[in-house]
Amino acid sequence: MSQPPPLRALPPIGDLSEQQVRGAACVHCGICLDNGTAVDLGAQRTHRAGVVVRWYPRACPGCGAP
Numbered sequence: 118m119s120q121p122p123p124l125r126a127l128p129p130i131g132d133l134s135e136q137q138v139r140g141a142a143c144v145h146c147g148i149c150l151d152n153g154t155a156v157d158l159g160a161q162r163t164h165r166a167g168v169v170v171r172w173y174p175r176a177c178p179g180c181g182a183p
């Protein structure tokens with residue numbers, strides 16, 4: 118059993134602030150991110166009103182670290 122731990126589940130996009138959706142704030146705790154330390158969580162896809170929306174969540178080092 119040497120699988121890496123799963124990524125922390127992202128909250129539903131509908132629960133997030135505009136800053137969190139834009140990647141300006143941590144998706145998990147909501148603090149404003151510093152471009153030097155923010156952890157990119159990769160492109161995500163979600164359905165909103167029947168349309169596929171792409172968004173690029175980021176996390177602070179504390180939440181985004183494995």
Ligand SMILES: [Zn+2]
Nearest residue numbers: 143146177180
């Ligand atoms: Zn955080």
